[in-house]
Amino acid sequence: MLVDIIAGARPNFMKIAPIIAAIKKAALEGKDIKYRLIHTGQHYDKKMSGDFFEQLGIPEPDINLEAGGGTQAEQTAAIMIRYEKVLMEHRPDLVLVVGDVTSTMACSISAKKLNNIKVAHIEAGIRSGDWTMPEEINRMVTDAITDYFFTTSETANINLKKAGIDDSRIFFVGNTMIDTLLTQMPNFKEPPVWNELGLKPKEYIVMTLHRPANVDEEDGLRKLMSAIVDSSRGLPLIFPVHPRTAKMLKSVGIEAPNLHMIDPLGYLEFNYLVQHAKAVVTDSGGITEETTVMNVPCMTLRNNTERPETCTIGTNELLGTDPVAIPPAFDILFNNEWKKGAIPDLWDGKTSGRIVDVLLRLF
Structure with a gap:
């Protein structure tokens, strides 16, 4: 199976790095899975984009849509138009989007409107309830057309079930950003x-x-x-x-x-x-x-x-x-009275492996 992995903005990069690593590991084990990394170009500043690829070991994108700049609408339109052309030239089995940035929503729409290509949303179901946030609109639209929902918390599961999503399409796997955090912690530098x-x-x-x-x-x-x-x-x-x-x-x-x-x-x-x-x-x-x-x-x-x-x-x-x-x-x-926190369930550094296991079962 061929998976398109979409990244475009700084918050995406921490989430896709461990997924790419998990797909590579599965492929080396003989599993039928490969990926194509699509960088939409939503963030194009060196510190907002380039450094993250180097530090997190993310390979150079297979395709860069170079759709940065402009208003929200202009950027959304540019990403949709350019990604649609990519899909028409070489159709993947699945489009995998992460988080809640413009690239997430735009690529999901292009995939679904072009012959109903399957979409999986990592970090699905999270909601702020604040419709003044562009991210909330991106979440709502993406989840309205997603096929497979990968969630970080029980709260997200509940949100999706309230929206009528069947349990069979919801997968509580944990948090891929924490995969990156735990992997990279020994490499933090002053x-x-x-x-x-x-x-x-x-x-x-x-x-x-x-x-x-x-x-x-x-x-x-x-x-x-x-x-x-x-x-x-x-x-x-x-x-x-x-x-x-x-x-x-x-x-x-x-x-x-x-x-x-x-x-x-x-x-x-x-x-x-x-x-x-x-x-x-x-x-x-x-x-x-x-x-x-x-x-x-x-x-x-x-x-x-x-x-x-x-x-x-x-x-x-x-x-x-x-x-x-x-x-x-x-x-x-x-006063040293700050609350003592704990770590949520499945934020254990193993989320990406769970996601790839699910994808292999689904396809």
């Missing part, structure tokens, strides 16, 4: 900022912000940043700045002696910082999964999350977007 600032374990805080609700309005961003700086008790705040956020921060003009805004980091360097941090402040969903497994306190500046298990089981707390919630959370952190 970023330059570690020695430049003389950082020490558990004596600094990592932060990331990129969601429009937090960074697209100057006054709101200024208040959030001020609350974080004021609550940090002088600990270094290490802030790898997303391109979206960098533009706004220039006009906001937030400065503090302990606030260190740096360029985006590679996967191995960023997770080295997270692993040794006292805490992480973020509005990213994926980072909350990594902090849960690494047992690092995490504060999420969102009003909802599609990964509730990171809160109910893991080390994450959902603070919302109102800055008034930040000082009390830091008080709990500095």
Whole structure:
């Protein structure tokens, strides 16, 4: 069987690396499975794309659609048109999409509209309930036309069953991003900022912000940043700045002696910082999964999350977007009263093997 694996944006790369490794292993064992890696080009910045391929051992894509840039609609259309041409030239048995980025939705639509090619969605069923997030629309549309659903949690299973998906098409396998995390943990490496600032374990805080609700309005961003700086008790705040956020921060003009805004980091360097941090402040969903497994306190500046298990089981707390919630959370952190988390079921580093086993049974 031929599987098209779709990747296009930074969150995808951590999820596809172990799947490629599992397919290669199965093929070496004589199993009838091979893959074609399709890079849509959704992210084309070196730090947002290229470094991840090198660090995670992802091979060069078989095809790069080079569909980066433009509005959401323009990017979706470009990916659909270019991927449809690929499918017409060489039809795969299955299109495997991961996560909830534009590439996920666009390639799923192209596959289903072109002779109903089968689609499998890894990380299916997660929901934030927030329709202002482009990712939520991508999830809903993708799952509406998916054939096989690979899930990370029981919550995702429940969401799919409520939507009328039959149990026979739902496969609770775990989290491929954790496969990558556990595989790469021995390879984490100090970023330059570690020695430049003389950082020490558990004596600094990592932060990331990129969601429009937090960074697209100057006054709101200024208040959030001020609350974080004021609550940090002088600990270094290490802030790898997303391109979206960098533009706004220039006009906001937030400065503090302990606030260190740096360029985006590679996967191995960023997770080295997270692993040794006292805490992480973020509005990213994926980072909350990594902090849960690494047992690092995490504060999420969102009003909802599609990964509730990171809160109910893991080390994450959902603070919302109102800055008034930040000082009390830091008080709990500095009083050493942060909750003790656990690791969700099947987040064990073996998810990709389970996925490939299912695919071999299905085809």
